[in-house]
Amino acid sequence: xxxEKLSDIAQLLxxxxxxxxxxxxxxxxxxxxxxxxxxxxxxxxNDGISDLIxxxxxxxxxxxxxxxxxxxxxxxxxxxxFFRLFDNYMDETNIAEKETYRESREQDxxxxxxxxxxxxxxxxxxxxNEGKAPENEDEFKNxxxxxxxxxxxxxxxxxxxxxxxFEHVFIGERKRNYKVLxxxxxxxFYYLEKKGxxxxxxxxxxxxxYEDKETDEPGVLAISFSMDGVVKPLGGFxxxxxxEFEIALYTIIFLCGRKKTRLNFANLDLTFECYKMExxxxxxxxxxxxxx
Numbered sequence: 001x002x003x004e005k006l007s008d009i010a011q012l013l014x015x016x017x018x019x020x021x022x023x024x025x026x027x028x029x030x031x032x033x034x035x036x037x038x039x040x041x042x043x044x045x046n047d048g049i050s051d052l053i054x055x056x057x058x059x060x061x062x063x064x065x066x067x068x069x070x071x072x073x074x075x076x077x078x079x080x081x082f083f084r085l086f087d088n089y090m091d092e093t094n095i096a097e098k099e100t101y102r103e104s105r106e107q108d109x110x111x112x113x114x115x116x117x118x119x120x121x122x123x124x125x126x127x128x129n130e131g132k133a134p135e136n137e138d139e140f141k142n143x144x145x146x147x148x149x150x151x152x153x154x155x156x157x158x159x160x161x162x163x164x165x166f167e168h169v170f171i172g173e174r175k176r177n178y179k180v181l182x183x184x185x186x187x188x189f190y191y192l193e194k195k196g197x198x199x200x201x202x203x204x205x206x207x208x209x210y211e212d213k214e215t216d217e218p219g220v221l222a223i224s225f226s227m228d229g230v231v232k233p234l235g236g237f238x239x240x241x242x243x244e245f246e247i248a249l250y251t252i253i254f255l256c257g258r259k260k261t262r263l264n265f266a267n268l269d270l271t272f273e274c275y276k277m278e279x280x281x282x283x284x285x286x287x288x289x290x291x292x
Contacts, residue, residue: 002262009126010249010265016119019076019242020218028067029210029239033202035224064200064223065190078117079187081110082243086191089167091228093175096160097151097167107149111141114244123248132255147251152279154181165285169250172227180232184289185246186239192227199226207236207292209268218266220290238290250288
Protein backbone atom coordinates (compact mmCIF):
# COMPACT_ATOMS: atom_id res chain seq x y z
CA UNK A 1 0.00 0.00 0.00
CA UNK A 2 1.32 3.44 -0.94
CA UNK A 3 2.01 5.76 2.00
CA GLU A 4 0.15 8.85 0.80
CA LYS A 5 1.47 11.26 3.44
CA LEU A 6 5.10 10.34 2.87
CA SER A 7 4.55 10.28 -0.89
CA ASP A 8 3.29 13.86 -0.70
CA ILE A 9 6.33 15.11 1.20
CA ALA A 10 8.64 13.12 -1.10
CA GLN A 11 7.06 14.82 -4.12
CA LEU A 12 7.36 18.23 -2.48
CA LEU A 13 11.03 17.62 -1.72
CA UNK A 14 11.53 16.45 -5.29
CA UNK A 15 9.92 19.65 -6.60
CA UNK A 16 12.24 21.70 -4.37
CA UNK A 17 15.35 19.76 -5.41
CA UNK A 18 17.15 22.52 -7.31
CA UNK A 19 20.31 20.41 -7.43
CA UNK A 20 18.65 17.47 -9.16
CA UNK A 21 20.60 16.68 -12.29
CA UNK A 22 19.54 16.23 -15.91
CA UNK A 23 20.47 12.93 -17.49
CA UNK A 24 22.47 13.07 -20.71
CA UNK A 25 23.34 16.68 -19.79
CA UNK A 26 24.91 16.50 -16.33
CA UNK A 27 25.64 12.79 -16.56
CA UNK A 28 25.19 9.89 -18.97
CA UNK A 29 24.90 6.19 -18.20
CA UNK A 30 26.00 3.19 -20.24
CA UNK A 31 23.82 0.36 -18.92
CA UNK A 32 25.17 -2.36 -21.26
CA UNK A 33 24.53 -5.95 -20.14
CA UNK A 34 21.10 -7.01 -18.91
CA UNK A 35 21.18 -9.50 -16.03
CA UNK A 36 18.22 -11.68 -15.21
CA UNK A 37 17.50 -12.31 -11.54
CA UNK A 38 17.24 -16.02 -12.30
CA UNK A 39 20.82 -15.94 -13.61
CA UNK A 40 21.97 -14.63 -10.26
CA UNK A 41 20.33 -17.61 -8.54
CA UNK A 42 21.73 -20.31 -10.86
CA UNK A 43 24.29 -22.56 -9.11
CA UNK A 44 24.79 -25.70 -11.20
CA UNK A 45 27.97 -26.80 -9.40
CA ASN A 46 26.24 -26.46 -5.99
CA ASP A 47 29.11 -24.57 -4.39
CA GLY A 48 26.82 -21.96 -2.86
CA ILE A 49 27.97 -19.24 -5.27
CA SER A 50 26.02 -18.18 -8.34
CA ASP A 51 27.63 -19.41 -11.55
CA LEU A 52 27.17 -15.92 -12.97
CA ILE A 53 28.98 -14.32 -10.04
CA UNK A 54 31.88 -16.73 -10.51
CA UNK A 55 32.22 -15.48 -14.07
CA UNK A 56 31.88 -11.78 -13.28
CA UNK A 57 35.57 -11.10 -12.71
CA UNK A 58 36.47 -12.23 -16.22
CA UNK A 59 33.83 -10.02 -17.85
CA UNK A 60 35.04 -7.15 -20.01
CA UNK A 61 32.84 -4.08 -20.07
CA UNK A 62 32.78 -0.32 -19.84
CA UNK A 63 32.04 1.79 -16.76
CA UNK A 64 28.43 2.51 -15.84
CA UNK A 65 29.01 6.25 -16.00
CA UNK A 66 29.95 7.29 -19.51
CA UNK A 67 30.03 10.99 -18.61
CA UNK A 68 29.67 13.13 -15.47
CA UNK A 69 30.05 16.92 -15.49
CA UNK A 70 32.08 16.68 -12.30
CA UNK A 71 33.43 20.24 -12.07
CA UNK A 72 29.97 21.74 -12.55
CA UNK A 73 28.37 19.37 -10.06
CA UNK A 74 30.90 19.92 -7.25
CA UNK A 75 30.61 23.68 -7.67
CA UNK A 76 27.23 23.35 -5.91
CA UNK A 77 27.53 23.72 -2.10
CA UNK A 78 25.84 20.46 -1.09
CA UNK A 79 27.74 18.37 -3.64
CA UNK A 80 31.01 20.12 -2.77
CA UNK A 81 30.68 19.37 0.94
CA PHE A 82 29.25 15.91 0.26
CA PHE A 83 32.23 14.98 -1.91
CA ARG A 84 34.67 15.99 0.84
CA LEU A 85 33.24 13.22 3.04
CA PHE A 86 34.12 10.39 0.66
CA ASP A 87 37.62 9.74 1.99
CA ASN A 88 36.77 9.90 5.69
CA TYR A 89 36.14 6.18 6.29
CA MET A 90 37.82 2.79 6.58
CA ASP A 91 36.02 0.56 4.08
CA GLU A 92 36.51 -2.62 6.13
CA THR A 93 34.29 -3.55 9.07
CA ASN A 94 35.92 -4.79 12.28
CA ILE A 95 38.30 -1.81 12.16
CA ALA A 96 37.36 1.05 14.49
CA GLU A 97 36.58 4.37 12.85
CA LYS A 98 38.37 7.43 14.23
CA GLU A 99 36.98 10.88 13.55
CA THR A 100 39.46 13.75 13.23
CA TYR A 101 38.70 17.40 13.86
CA ARG A 102 38.84 18.04 10.11
CA GLU A 103 36.37 15.25 9.40
CA SER A 104 34.00 16.57 12.07
CA ARG A 105 34.12 20.02 10.49
CA GLU A 106 33.44 18.52 7.06
CA GLN A 107 30.34 16.80 8.43
CA ASP A 108 29.15 20.08 9.92
CA UNK A 109 29.78 21.86 6.61
CA UNK A 110 27.69 19.28 4.77
CA UNK A 111 24.77 19.51 7.20
CA UNK A 112 24.96 23.33 7.12
CA UNK A 113 24.94 23.32 3.32
CA UNK A 114 21.89 21.04 3.31
CA UNK A 115 20.09 23.27 5.80
CA UNK A 116 20.57 26.26 3.49
CA UNK A 117 18.26 24.62 0.94
CA UNK A 118 14.50 25.07 0.88
CA UNK A 119 14.27 21.31 0.47
CA UNK A 120 15.83 20.57 3.87
CA UNK A 121 13.92 23.39 5.55
CA UNK A 122 10.70 21.77 4.32
CA UNK A 123 11.84 18.36 5.59
CA UNK A 124 12.58 19.92 8.99
CA UNK A 125 9.14 21.52 9.04
CA UNK A 126 7.47 18.21 8.20
CA UNK A 127 9.36 16.29 10.88
CA UNK A 128 8.62 18.95 13.49
CA ASN A 129 4.90 18.84 12.66
CA GLU A 130 5.03 15.06 12.98
CA GLY A 131 6.60 15.36 16.43
CA LYS A 132 9.82 13.72 15.21
CA ALA A 133 12.22 16.68 15.33
CA PRO A 134 12.88 19.75 17.48
CA GLU A 135 11.74 23.13 16.19
CA ASN A 136 15.12 24.78 16.79
CA GLU A 137 17.31 24.53 13.67
CA ASP A 138 20.58 24.00 15.55
CA GLU A 139 19.01 21.18 17.54
CA PHE A 140 17.73 19.67 14.30
CA LYS A 141 21.25 19.82 12.84
CA ASN A 142 22.53 17.99 15.89
CA UNK A 143 19.84 15.37 15.39
CA UNK A 144 20.90 14.86 11.76
CA UNK A 145 24.51 14.54 12.89
CA UNK A 146 23.53 11.87 15.44
CA UNK A 147 21.41 9.91 12.94
CA UNK A 148 23.92 9.90 10.10
CA UNK A 149 27.40 10.36 11.52
CA UNK A 150 27.47 8.83 14.99
CA UNK A 151 29.62 5.71 14.94
CA UNK A 152 28.25 2.35 16.05
CA UNK A 153 29.24 -1.29 15.77
CA UNK A 154 28.38 -3.32 12.68
CA UNK A 155 30.95 -6.01 13.45
CA UNK A 156 30.55 -9.18 15.48
CA UNK A 157 32.45 -7.48 18.29
CA UNK A 158 30.11 -4.75 19.47
CA UNK A 159 32.85 -2.86 21.28
CA UNK A 160 34.31 -1.79 17.91
CA UNK A 161 32.59 1.28 16.51
CA UNK A 162 33.34 0.52 12.87
CA UNK A 163 30.38 1.98 11.00
CA UNK A 164 27.76 4.71 10.73
CA UNK A 165 24.54 5.18 8.82
CA PHE A 166 26.23 7.61 6.43
CA GLU A 167 29.22 5.37 5.79
CA HIS A 168 27.05 2.35 5.05
CA VAL A 169 24.35 3.97 2.91
CA PHE A 170 26.35 6.58 1.01
CA ILE A 171 29.93 5.23 0.96
CA GLY A 172 29.83 1.43 1.29
CA GLU A 173 31.78 -1.10 3.33
CA ARG A 174 33.37 -4.52 2.99
CA LYS A 175 32.97 -7.33 5.50
CA ARG A 176 36.07 -9.49 5.92
CA ASN A 177 36.93 -9.05 2.25
CA TYR A 178 34.07 -11.29 1.08
CA LYS A 179 30.95 -9.13 1.15
CA VAL A 180 30.10 -5.58 0.05
CA LEU A 181 27.71 -3.75 2.35
CA UNK A 182 25.69 -0.66 1.46
CA UNK A 183 27.02 1.64 -1.28
CA UNK A 184 23.63 3.10 -2.21
CA UNK A 185 24.58 6.48 -3.64
CA UNK A 186 25.12 7.16 -7.33
CA UNK A 187 27.70 9.97 -6.97
CA UNK A 188 29.98 7.99 -4.70
CA PHE A 189 29.60 4.99 -7.04
CA TYR A 190 30.81 7.19 -9.90
CA TYR A 191 33.74 8.41 -7.78
CA LEU A 192 34.84 4.88 -6.84
CA GLU A 193 34.39 3.72 -10.43
CA LYS A 194 36.57 6.59 -11.62
CA LYS A 195 39.24 5.60 -9.09
CA GLY A 196 39.18 2.01 -10.37
CA UNK A 197 37.85 0.61 -7.10
CA UNK A 198 34.49 -0.44 -8.55
CA UNK A 199 33.84 -2.61 -11.57
CA UNK A 200 30.37 -2.56 -13.10
CA UNK A 201 28.95 -5.80 -14.58
CA UNK A 202 25.38 -5.03 -15.64
CA UNK A 203 21.88 -4.07 -14.57
CA UNK A 204 18.73 -5.95 -13.63
CA UNK A 205 15.91 -4.61 -15.87
CA UNK A 206 13.08 -5.90 -13.67
CA UNK A 207 14.42 -3.80 -10.79
CA UNK A 208 15.47 -0.74 -12.79
CA UNK A 209 13.43 2.32 -13.79
CA TYR A 210 15.51 4.31 -16.24
CA GLU A 211 14.89 5.32 -19.82
CA ASP A 212 17.82 6.49 -21.91
CA LYS A 213 16.47 9.85 -22.99
CA GLU A 214 17.21 13.51 -22.38
CA THR A 215 14.99 14.46 -19.47
CA ASP A 216 15.30 15.69 -15.93
CA GLU A 217 13.29 12.71 -14.71
CA PRO A 218 15.33 10.73 -12.17
CA GLY A 219 15.59 6.98 -12.00
CA VAL A 220 16.53 4.00 -9.87
CA LEU A 221 19.08 1.35 -10.79
CA ALA A 222 19.57 -2.24 -9.66
CA ILE A 223 23.04 -3.45 -10.64
CA SER A 224 25.78 -6.02 -10.15
CA PHE A 225 29.28 -4.78 -9.39
CA SER A 226 32.42 -5.44 -7.40
CA MET A 227 34.29 -3.23 -4.95
CA ASP A 228 38.01 -3.92 -4.66
CA GLY A 229 37.36 -7.32 -6.22
CA VAL A 230 34.52 -8.25 -3.84
CA VAL A 231 31.28 -8.89 -5.75
CA LYS A 232 27.93 -7.41 -4.82
CA PRO A 233 25.48 -9.35 -7.01
CA LEU A 234 22.52 -7.05 -6.36
CA GLY A 235 22.77 -3.44 -5.26
CA GLY A 236 21.04 -0.26 -6.18
CA PHE A 237 20.50 3.44 -5.77
CA UNK A 238 18.56 6.46 -6.93
CA UNK A 239 20.32 8.32 -9.74
CA UNK A 240 20.18 12.03 -10.47
CA UNK A 241 18.83 13.21 -7.11
CA UNK A 242 20.88 15.57 -4.94
CA UNK A 243 22.55 14.52 -1.67
CA GLU A 244 20.27 16.84 0.31
CA PHE A 245 17.22 15.13 -1.20
CA GLU A 246 18.45 11.68 -0.21
CA ILE A 247 19.45 12.75 3.31
CA ALA A 248 16.07 14.44 3.80
CA LEU A 249 13.98 11.59 2.37
CA TYR A 250 15.88 8.83 4.14
CA THR A 251 15.67 10.68 7.46
CA ILE A 252 11.91 10.99 7.06
CA ILE A 253 11.55 7.32 6.16
CA PHE A 254 13.70 6.29 9.15
CA LEU A 255 11.65 8.39 11.59
CA CYS A 256 8.16 8.12 10.07
CA GLY A 257 8.12 5.11 7.74
CA ARG A 258 8.05 1.36 8.12
CA LYS A 259 10.44 -1.45 7.37
CA LYS A 260 9.11 -1.33 3.80
CA THR A 261 7.63 2.02 2.78
CA ARG A 262 6.05 2.33 -0.64
CA LEU A 263 6.17 5.83 -2.13
CA ASN A 264 4.92 7.38 -5.34
CA PHE A 265 6.78 10.52 -6.47
CA ALA A 266 8.60 11.88 -9.54
CA ASN A 267 6.70 9.35 -11.69
CA LEU A 268 8.35 6.57 -9.68
CA ASP A 269 6.63 3.81 -7.71
CA LEU A 270 9.28 2.63 -5.27
CA THR A 271 9.55 0.72 -2.02
CA PHE A 272 12.22 1.87 0.38
CA GLU A 273 13.54 -0.82 2.67
CA CYS A 274 14.79 0.58 5.98
CA TYR A 275 16.38 -1.76 8.49
CA LYS A 276 17.18 -0.63 12.02
CA MET A 277 19.45 -1.90 14.77
CA GLU A 278 19.63 -1.24 18.49
CA UNK A 279 22.96 0.38 19.30
CA UNK A 280 24.01 2.55 22.24
CA UNK A 281 20.51 2.18 23.69
CA UNK A 282 18.77 3.66 20.65
CA UNK A 283 17.65 2.74 17.14
CA UNK A 284 20.07 3.45 14.32
CA UNK A 285 19.87 3.08 10.55
CA UNK A 286 21.40 -0.26 9.59
CA UNK A 287 20.62 0.34 5.91
CA UNK A 288 18.11 2.02 3.64
CA UNK A 289 17.74 1.65 -0.11
CA UNK A 290 15.14 1.85 -2.91
CA UNK A 291 13.65 -1.16 -4.70
CA UNK A 292 11.15 -1.56 -7.51
